[in-house]
Amino acid sequence: MHVTMSVNGEDVAKDIEPRTLLVHFIRDDLGLTGTHWGCDTSNCGTCVVSLDGTPVKSCTVLAAMADGHAVRTVEGLETAGTLDPIQQGFIEEHGLQCGFCTPGMLITGRELLDRNPHPTELEIREAISGQICRCTGYATIVRAIQWAADHPAGAAAVEQETVQS
Amino acid sequence: MQIPAPFEYARATSLDDAIALLTRYGDDALVVAGGHSLLPMMKLRLARPDWLIDINELHELDYVRRHGDELRIGALARHRTLLESAEIAALFPIMTEAERVVADPIVRNRGTIGGSLCQADPAEDLSTVCAVLGAQAVIRSATGERVIGMDEFHQGPYETAVEFNEILVEVRIPIRPRSSSSYEKVERRVGDWAVAAAGGSVTLAADGTIEDAAIGVTAVGLSGRVTDAEAVLIGHRPTDALITEAGRMTSAAVDPMTDQRGSVEYKRHLAGELTQRVLKRAIARARRQEA
Numbered sequence: 001m002h003v004t005m006s007v008n009g010e011d012v013a014k015d016i017e018p019r020t021l022l023v024h025f026i027r028d029d030l031g032l033t034g035t036h037w038g039c040d041t042s043n044c045g046t047c048v049v050s051l052d053g054t055p056v057k058s059c060t061v062l063a064a065m066a067d068g069h070a071v072r073t074v075e076g077l078e079t080a081g082t083l084d085p086i087q088q089g090f091i092e093e094h095g096l097q098c099g100f101c102t103p104g105m106l107i108t109g110r111e112l113l114d115r116n117p118h119p120t121e122l123e124i125r126e127a128i129s130g131q132i133c134r135c136t137g138y139a140t141i142v143r144a145i146q147w148a149a150d151h152p153a154g155a156a157a158v159e160q161e162t163v164q165s
Numbered sequence: 166m167q168i169p170a171p172f173e174y175a176r177a178t179s180l181d182d183a184i185a186l187l188t189r190y191g192d193d194a195l196v197v198a199g200g201h202s203l204l205p206m207m208k209l210r211l212a213r214p215d216w217l218i219d220i221n222e223l224h225e226l227d228y229v230r231r232h233g234d235e236l237r238i239g240a241l242a243r244h245r246t247l248l249e250s251a252e253i254a255a256l257f258p259i260m261t262e263a264e265r266v267v268a269d270p271i272v273r274n275r276g277t278i279g280g281s282l283c284q285a286d287p288a289e290d291l292s293t294v295c296a297v298l299g300a301q302a303v304i305r306s307a308t309g310e311r312v313i314g315m316d317e318f319h320q321g322p323y324e325t326a327v328e329f330n331e332i333l334v335e336v337r338i339p340i341r342p343r344s345s346s347s348y349e350k351v352e353r354r355v356g357d358w359a360v361a362a363a364g365g366s367v368t369l370a371a372d373g374t375i376e377d378a379a380i381g382v383t384a385v386g387l388s389g390r391v392t393d394a395e396a397v398l399i400g401h402r403p404t405d406a407l408i409t410e411a412g413r414m415t416s417a418a419v420d421p422m423t424d425q426r427g428s429v430e431y432k433r434h435l436a437g438e439l440t441q442r443v444l445k446r447a448i449a450r451a452r453r454q455e456a
Contacts, residue, residue, distance in 0.1 A: 001174060017171065018171070018172055018173060018174035018217070019168060019169045019170070019171055019172060019207075021168065021204075024166075024168075040166065040167040040208065041167070041205060041208075042201055042205065042272060043356060045269075045271060048271055054274045055271050055274060056271065056274055056275055057201075057271050057272065057275075060200060060201050060204050060205065060272075060275070061200065061204075061275070062174070062197075062200070062204070062217075062219075064174045064176075064219070065197075065200070065219060065221055067176070108271065126270065127270055129269050129270060129355040129356070130268070130269025130270050130271040130272060130355065130356055131269075131271070
């Protein structure tokens with residue numbers, strides 16, 4: 001079957017098997033390997049991408065279901081070479097070690113801040129509760145998302161602070 | 166890599182279109198909404214439909230609205246919508262409390278009430294919620310619509326009254342005065358299936374006695390309601406002793422299995438304890454409503 005969708009703002013069109021899962025479509029058909037593929041069972045959350053602005057586990061969504069819709073992956077977070085504040089937060093607060101869970105955490109974190117710009121720690125922990133990290137114990141991920149909430153200007157805020165100090 | 170067996174995909178453009186597709190392809194077709202139960206089963210080849218009918222574009226089935234003394238929920242309403250509904254939280258706290266522990270937040274973005282009920286997994290929370298609330302299921306086919314209670318809807322594990330050429334379109338929940346409800350689940354970690362869960366609903370009479378009560382349990386080998394324990398409550402003033410007795414009877418009525426989530430003894434204990442907790446909360450809430 002033929003599918004067309006917007007991925008990170010660009011229209012893509014491909015012929016696929018109906019059984020193609022969105023995560024494999026993104027990685028194998030589009031070559032966007034920032035989205036990771038983990039448990040296959042919608043438990044680990046590393047495959048989370050945004051579908052029309054809502055985070056979904058792309059191992060449990062058919063690419064066919066995204067036909068005509070808008071997908072955003074971790075590659076779509078930066079704009080014009082500037083990292084999204086959520087990405088900068090993971091740098092500032094060491095929100096990753098091995099990095100396997102990170103693409104999913106970034107998408108979920110971004111969506112959380114889009115609808116709730118000042119989440120409490122509990123709200124952050126709740127938001128990422130469907131995603132597994134085996135390195136950080138989650139503490140630095142929570143701080144990374146808090147950093148992004150506190151610095152909506154992102155990397156620009158870091159430069160500002162550097163200049164001032 | 167887990168990949169479903171090959172199938173043909175059809176995206177329904179309207180409810181009539183979905184029913185026409187189901188009628189045409191018969192037993193070889195399955196409806197997919199959120200897909201978070203069906204796609205895993207297809208990956209494991211426990212389900213192998215030749216045709217998958219996608220109803221995600223049928224936005225007319227995605228609603229929560231009050232209609233007289235009923236709350237009507239469209240089959241395509243997502244778990245997240247139900248969790249965030251202030252109307253549901255006010256009328257049926259049992260559903261809000263259950264939605265908080267259905268899978269995880271990302272899964273709740275996709276999963277639907279219709280999908281949960283039609284999957285009819287014995288460990289599924291909303292089946293218990295709908296049974297306790299006395300909900301009715303509206304099922305549509307090419308020839309018309311029928312409305313049935315949850316006891317008739319659920320025919321057994323993974324089995325419902327929905328025929329191959331029919332589709333669940335709506336869930337109707339009666340709104341009753343001086344009533345409230347609660348749900349509590351014990352799970353090993355976020356997103357896991359329940360070790361055990363219980364839901365309870367009560368209606369208080371003007372004199373403070375229990376006019377009506379409903380108890381349901383999840384994942385402990387008893388589908389539908391615990392009518393014996395309900396009968397103990399009805400007509401009496403709610404006391405700790407009475408609630409303890411209802412919990413004891415629920416504990417005796419369930420028929421759980423020992424598995425990696427717990428022993429029979431532990432699950433029996435949970436069924437009784439959780440029943441007492443939800444009844445106490447439901448009664449306290451119903452009293453506040455009266456005030």
